Amino acid sequence: MKLSKGLFLVFAGLGLFACSNEDVTENGGQIEGPADVVVKLNLPNMANGSRSVATNFTSNTAVTPNYVKITVLDGTGNNIGEKEGVYSTVDDENTNGQFTFQGINNPAKVVVEINTKTGSEGSWTPVNVSTIEALNAISVADTPMYGDTQNITVTGDQYTCTVDMEHTMARLEFGGIQHETHSGVDKCMFSDGDLAGILLNNVKLTSNGSLKDYNATEIGDFFKDSESVTSPWDKIAGTDFFPSSTASYPSSGCYAYNIYPAEGAANLPVLTLYFSGLAVNSAYTDADGNKAHFIGDKGFASVSRYRVAKAGLSDAAKTALCGASPVEIGSDYYQVVNFPAGYIYQVQGLSVTDEAVKTNPEGEGDELVATVVVTAWTIVNGSVDWK
Secondary structure, eight states: OOOOHHHHHHHHHHTSSOOOSSOOOTTOOOOSSOEEEEEEEEOOBOOOOOSEEESSOOOOOBOOOOEEEEEEEOTTSOEEEEEEEETTTSOTTOOSSEEEEEEEOSOOEEEEEESSEEEETTEEEEOOOSBHHHHTTOOGGGOOEEEEEOOOEEETTEEEEEEEOEEOOEEEEEOOEEEOOOSSGGGSSEEEEEEEEEEEESEESBTTOOEEOOOHHHHHHHHHOTTSOOSOEEEOOSOEEETTOOOOBSSSSEEEEEEOOEESGGGSOEEEEEEEEEEEOTTOBOTTSOBOOOOSSOEEEEEEEEEEESTTOOHHHHHHHHOSSOOEETTTEEEEOEEOTTOEEEEOOEEEOGGGOBSSTTSOOOOOOOOOOBOOSSEEEOEEEEO
16 A cells, blocks of 8 residues: 655654665666675564454554565566565575575566465465455454565675565554533433444545445444444443443443544544433533433534644654644644554543534534543554544
8 A cells, every 4th residue: 555755755754664774776776697686674563453342552562474475576567586475484594574585687676565465375365455344354463564665776796675664554542431520410411321332434444445424324223233334333232321420431441443544634534422312301401501402312422633742742743643734723732634554543531521412423512622642653642522
C-alpha cells in the first residue's frame, strides 16, 4: 500500500524510514559483470493485534516477520533475482535483516514483502487485506508490510541498498467509556437506558472502496443481527448506562479496531455509541427550567473530531498527524486530520454527557472531550470530541 509523497517525507523526518550511511545515488553506478546485491531491511516497530475487546491497550511491540519475499528487478522491470520463504531461513547469510543475492547484473530496483502470506515452507497462503473484516483478523505475527527502493549503491565490488518497510494499517483503541457524573438521579435526562453497542462509522469496508456511513436504521439492525452489516463493531449486553451507572466500558482493556490509513478530517473513522431502552426522566429540568425532550427509545453519540496534545509533540509528528497547517482545539490541542499507517491511536477515557445523545448518528449534540497523551512515535494516545 502506497503512502502519499507528503506523508512519506514526513515519516522520513520522524525517523520511521532509516537512511543508509552510504552515499546513495538513485540508479547510480554499475559494476561490470555479475556481482552480489546485499539488501538490508529497515523494520519499524508496530504494535498491533487482532480485533475486538483487547486484554489491555497495546504497548509498543516490534513486528514479528515470518514470511518474506525479496525481488530484484532490472531497468525494464524484469525479475533477475528472488528469495521467498521463512524470514529466518530464506537466506543462510541473513544477519539482522540483511539478505545477499549472488551473480546479479545491473540491478535497478528491489521490492520486498513481509507477512503478505501465512503458513510454512511450500504451503503459503496470501493474507487477505481486501475487506475490513479480513483486516481485523490480522494479528501481530501476520501484519503485512511492503517496501521498495531504487537507491542501490556500488560499495566496493558489490551492490548495497536499504529497503524501508511500510505498514499497511492503523489501529484504533477505545476504553474508559463512562456516563458523566450527576449530583443526583433527577439531574440525568434519562431515567433508563443501556449502552448496547459500539462501532466505527465512516469507514472503508474494502481496501479500494469508498467510505461507508450507516444510518440509524442500519445501526439498529446491526445490533439485532450480526450478519446484517459488515463493519467493526462490538455488541454490549446488559449495561444500564443511564441514569447513574458508574461502570466503565469495557470493564477492562479496550475496544480495538484495525483500519485502513486515512487522510483528511472528513475521512477519519467515527466512533459511534448505540443506546437502547432510553426513557426520559420526568423529574429532570435543565438550568433554565426546561423539561427533557427526546423522541424514541434509541440514541447515538458520535465522535466529531480527534485531537492530540501539543505538549511533547515534535514538528514532524505534528505535520504527520495534524497536517501542514494544524487547527488548534483550545490552547492545548491540535486537531488530528490523518490516521497514517503504523500508528496506534488510543482513547483511554470518554465521558458521555446526556446532551451528546441524539436520535440519529448525523444529529448535533454537545461535544465531549477526552484527554490525550503522545506516548511514542508509533503509538499515539488520542482523544475525541463528540458531535
